[in-house]
Amino acid sequence: MLFNILTSVQLQNSLQHLTSVQLQNALQHLNLGTTTECSTTSKHLYNYRMLYNI
Known part of the structure; x- marks a missing residue:
């Protein structure tokens, strides 16, 4: 029991x-790998919101 x-x-x-x-x-790997991807996706989302006024 003690051993368990x-x-x-x-x-x-x-x-x-x-x-x-x-x-x-x-997280470090993600931060290193997706900093550029995150910036591009956020731009796409911003454009999408501007187009459709969401």
């Missing part, structure tokens, strides 16, 4: 650490 509790806590900690690191990496 210990392993579950260790697993949760390691998973939280992994997911936070993976999320940070993914």
Whole structure:
């Protein structure tokens, strides 16, 4: 029983650490990759709103 509790806590900690690191990496990758794409899509959305007055 004690072993199960210990392993579950260790697993949760390691998973939280992994997911936070993976999320940070993914966010950095997204920020690097989509800064230009985001600017173009926002321009398209702005033009769309101007055309249709949404």
